[in-house]
Amino acid sequence: MIRVLLADDQALVRGALAAVLRLEPDIDVVAEVGTGTEVPAAAQRTAPDIALLDVQMPGRDGLAVAADLQRALPGCRTIICTTFSRPGYLVRAMSAGAAGYVVKDSPPEQLVDAIRRVHAGLRFVDPALAAEALAGGASPLTEREADVLRATAEGGTVADIARALQLSPGTVRNHLSSAIGKTQARTRAEAARLAEANGWL
Structure with missing residues (x-):
């Protein structure tokens, strides 16, 4: 059995x-x-x-x-x-x-x-x-970019995300900018939605 x-x-x-x-x-x-x-x-x-x-x-x-x-x-x-x-x-x-x-x-x-x-x-x-x-390949996001987008999906400012992930606000902005580019989104919220829809988060 x-x-x-x-x-x-x-x-x-x-x-x-x-x-x-x-x-x-x-x-x-x-x-x-x-x-x-x-x-x-x-x-x-x-x-x-x-x-x-x-x-x-x-x-x-x-x-x-x-x-x-x-x-x-x-x-x-x-x-x-x-x-x-x-x-x-x-x-x-x-x-x-x-x-x-x-x-x-x-x-x-x-x-x-x-x-x-x-x-x-x-x-x-x-x-x-x-x-x-x-056909689609693997997630284009780094692990840290995915972490930042997950935190973005939960809401909060860049400063909130930086505190939660123990990063500097500048580092969070850099990761967000990179993730937005890789997902071809217009905003960080849209990038988080697209990444979630593709199963990358």
Whole structure:
């Protein structure tokens, strides 16, 4: 049996995924949780083979949890299952140690196939998203530029961002200027929106 842990903050979606997976003779859903912070304890308790994680969840997001699980439970492989079909998220998920990436509007058979493939030691990526990611390339932002844009998305002045990130206001302005240029935005708010839409933040 393939032991699966489900983590999704939407109870209806989580329940539907569990119901679909329980129809398969070789898959056993051993845990269902609604926040990223619940995943490590549930994984330690149930020893899943596969953790099926949403990207955006309360507490810790699925990408951070995937990295945590890779360190804490290397025998548990992670599949991201999300509504976000963005190349940037795919790249970040793979960098965090995820072995699979499935978009929620995929047919149920594709999710089941992904679980079986990942359990067998392979990788699985939604084919359309993989093609888009290869065509679009990686995030053009440096890690610090992404940090500054995340802080920008939360609001605040340049001085607020500088204090929060322990940088000088001049350094923040330089990072913002570079990020605006790389995203081809007109303002820092637009740059933050574009970077978020592409999954770079």
